Amino acid sequence: MAKEKSSKKYAKIKNKLIVLLLPVVIIAVLVLVFISGWVSRNSMRKMATEQLNSSISNQGDNIESWLKKNLENFSTAKHVIETGNLDEESIQTMLNAFYGYNSNCPEGMYIATTSGKFYKADKSEKAVSNPQAEPWFAQGLTRINMNYGAAYTNANGENVISASGILMDGSDEIKIISADLTLEQISIIVNSGVKMDQAASFLIDTYSNTILAHRDDARVNTVLTENDSDKLMAGIAKRLNDADYTSCEIEGHQVAFRSIAGTEWYLVSYISNDVILADVYRLINILVAIGLAAAIIIVILINVLVSRVIAPLSGITQNIADMSEGDFTIKVSKDSNDEIGLMGSKVSEFVESMRRMLSSINEESERLKEQSDNSDRVSKDMFNASRSQADAMQNLNSTVDQLAIAVNEIAENATTLAMVVSDTRENSNQANESMKETVEISKKGRSDMEQLSRAMGGIKNSNDELVNSINDVGKASEEITKIVGLISEIAEETNLLSLNASIEAARAGEAGKGFAVVASEIGKLAQNSSASAEKISNLIGDVQKAIDSVVSQAEISAKEIDANSDLIHTAVDTFNQIYQNIERSNELIDEMIRGVQKVDDVAGNMAAISEEQAASADEILETSRNMVEQANSITQSSQDVADNSHELANTSQKLTGYVQQFKIDG
Template identity: 60%
Template sequence: MSKKSTIIRRSGKIRNKLLIYIVPIVVIMIAVLVIIATTMSKRRMTDLATSNLNSSISNQTNNIESWLNENLEFFKTAKQGIEGLNPDDEQLQIILNSYYGFNSNSPEGLHIATSDGKFIKPTNSELEESDPTNSIWYKQGLSRANMQYGTAYKNAEGKNVVSASAIINYGDDSIKVIAADVTLDKISIIVNSGVKMEKASSFLVDTNDNTILAHRDSSLVSTTLSTDSSDALLSSVAQAIKDGEYSTREIGSYVVAFKEIKGTDWVLVSYIAEDVIMASIQELTNYLVIAGTISVIVIIILIIFVVSKVVAPLAGITNSIRAMSEGDFTIDVQQESNDEIGVMSGRIAEFVESMRNMISSISEQSKKLKQESENSDSVSKDMYEASQSQAEAMQQLNETVDQLAIAVGDIANNATTLAAVVADTRDNSHKADDAMKETVKISQKGREDMEKLSNAMEGIQVANGKLVDAINEVGTASEEITNIVSMIAEIAEETNLLSLNASIEAARAGEAGKGFAVVATQIGKLAQTSSESATNISNLIEEVHRLIDEAVGQANASAESIEENSELISIAVQTFDQIYENIQASNDCIEEMIQDVQKVDDVATNVAAISEEQAASADEILATSQNMVEQAKTISKNSEDVANNSHELANTSDTLSSHVQQFKI
């Protein structure tokens, strides 16, 4: 009962050790995988959200810029038309009346203020300026020759507007500023409803005075951003605008993107809460933790099951080893599997069978040994006296023969060693000769490969020349394209002038030419677009010319490099020729060395043959002496020393028998 409990306790310890080593590793690995997956997902979702936010704000910015430019082009065309007509006050009034209500984004049309305080507006306009020279749009327009947007402000009606203004000149020496007010209602719509990213928001800021021009929260419109604001997001945005830092980044609990509106001092700010971004990450993390926990539990159960199955056969092996340690070899060990434990059981079974046979044999031999030792004791006493007389005579003869045999043996060994060394040297020489011949073949092949490489370099040089010619042809074609683009630019300029003249004629025609003025305006835009496209194409052609010049320079450099490499390859071919000659000379020397070694081998063979004959003679003498020594040994076996040993052998046999009796077989 105690044996069984001990065996179960020991196998349990092995299982516990395996579980202690394996389970924490599995738990740590799954935890690390969950952490890595969560971290990478968080990083990926943040990058994706930032990318979407940048894409959304870029789309909004493009829409705002497109809307502003569309209106600005209309104002520029109207200004150019007025300047081209050089109208008097009556004609000017008619022109301004024609633009009233023409643009829905600027319903009040165009208005003009002079340096002497005169304010000219469309007849139906409700705009009022008591002191136009002190107005924001007038002061901003004094510094511009072309129509440009200024800062946003509230007009007399309390609406948020931005004015496009510039100095206008139509023939007299007075200073006049023409302007048009654009309401920000359309921009507010773009800012509030143009956000592509779900749950993201935007607002527009005028950086001149940090005024919020558009915001989803209408109560914040027309308020001023401040770094002292109680709202952490607004105060941080105000600080970023103050520092001029418009990179996308995390501010508090938001991801914030900035985008400047070209042609204005406005900055569009778009933001989204990190909680929105992280909501899906938290859900994914929860799923991963649950899946990881379930995986750990399942793996632990599987590990316990597998370990128990693996460790169970060790109990029987432990029981068998314990029985063998107590001297019991009657046990029967069975091999139940082909794994390491099964092999261990099979080996133990073989060991038990081997021990049974060995113990039985020792028991039988100990009995025989005891009988022989008793017989030897009686015979040794009879032979002792005869061995004494022969021992002295044989001692002298044996010493003489031993010295002679040693001398002859040394000569034979030295001769044999010499012959073996010479044979090894001859074999090594043949191997060196074979290796040298192989080296000659390899060097010859290397020389042929270098010649092929030289021919290939010449082909590359020819191909490089053809590449330069092709690049030059591309340069010629680009020059022809440049001429065509120049012709397109001239046509665009003439079309623009015709459009301007048509606008002037339409203005003169009054109400009847209003429709024609719209067509002339569109033609002017088309001409302007064609001119800009021609300019862009010209710039691209210049860039192509520059790249062609660089390509030609690189091709010439490649040609020089190819020539240098061709010279190096020629030098390498000459070097291979020299190596080939040196290897050939070394091969001749090795062949001469092989012939000399052959001569030495013949001499060593003769010496070995002579030594073997002498050794044979010495062996015959030694054999005779050995026979006499054997007779002396036979007598000595029956001497008194053998008798004493016989007694000891008998005692040893008794002891051995007592030990063997302790084993069970």
């Protein structure tokens, strides 16, 4: 293996350094050239933008100064006319006097009224047929002080701008005074006021996007749109439509905007990037040539210097090769006093350090092996214990699951019991209502019987009235018979409900014993009510028989009526007894309803408690499942620990074998 390594050819560091440094030098030169060009380009563009802004600012100032000077001239003339309080003839004289006063206003000043009158200087050639239709008139109505409006084309086809305002001469009629300025002087300022070479400007009215001044006469008085065939002009139109007037780059041109105060005009100036960056491109070419020459010189210098510097490295290289084969008994030369000498010194220190470290590693690997064996035994014990715990937790989980199912069944039975008791309570309430109606009817019957007793004296005087009264009593007894039959039916139905409640209570088991006692009491009350109703029915039958006997005897003899009077008194007493029995039945039904209410409350509470127990059982079941999962996880972790301990023991053995491969004793 050592022979194969020694026979292998290696490249020289000098050649590698040249191969590696040459691309770095070339890339560095290119990067410097690129950075220099980029910085120069940005600087030139920034300088050009600043110069363009300075130029357009100067042009804008000149335009504003020219407009302001003319506006002050017109305002002065307006003030003179207003303070003169002149008549029409004097107004004409004043207009003639101001004619030619301003060379930029060849037609002089003129005045129009809302009634359609128009005044101008005699020498003026301005012709207006309908002043109110003129744009300057509409603009002048909106202000008192004279100011400029939008540019427009006059009758002679010239681009003009009018300064107009309301003439405050004290008259009742509104007068508009105005003056026209041609845009020739503005065109001169726009086209000749550019400071930068090969830069251009134009003036545009943003109200209508009409170009007012341009170096190309064909574009003057045309509308600038985003669909312009010139992409630069189309881009400028988009910026104007978006009301974005910041300096920017459009289609390879630097573009600046300047608003003209007092108007809706904007001065636009632009210059091509090719013009700005021409010097930058020349500088980049020079820098590239210089960089290539510098790269050649640097390569030559590297070749000479590296040959002298790296000579001591051969000995250190051989020492490092010996170390790579595991021989740490070598001695490293430290003759040089530069970085290479320092490297030799550090390599020597490294050899000594490795000797000590390998000895320590050998000792530690032995101890590590012993500890890993102990860990392996402990992890196996822990794995067995955790597996037993997992089995126990699984059995606990099954038990809790069965408990949860039983609790849920109890909750369902309690809910069913509560529903049955609720239905029983509703039926009891209906029986109570029927019994109350029976009580009211019995009260009415008792009142009728008392009236019958008091009428017995009248029966003695009139047998016919006696017969009629007895017939009324017969009808009343029939009604009572029906009511008693209804009570009997209610008592039977209540008895059936009590039986059903007892059955449901028996199904509920231990929780339904209290309700079974109440249901039994309800059944007894229903049976008593039924017996009382039967007794009442028998008594009413006796009353009916007595009434029939009285009727027969009344037809035979008035004397028998006196005898029947005693029977009627007896019937009254019997009816009182019937009323008392019915009233007692009503009280028993009320007690039954209260008992059912208590059973309903108990059943509701039992259902709620059962549902809570079911929820608690579900929570216990979920907790048990989590504990089973955790126990399984612990078992798996124990198995992992055992595996890791085993791997650690193997690793310790391998480490001892690796350390023994090194030579540390001379």
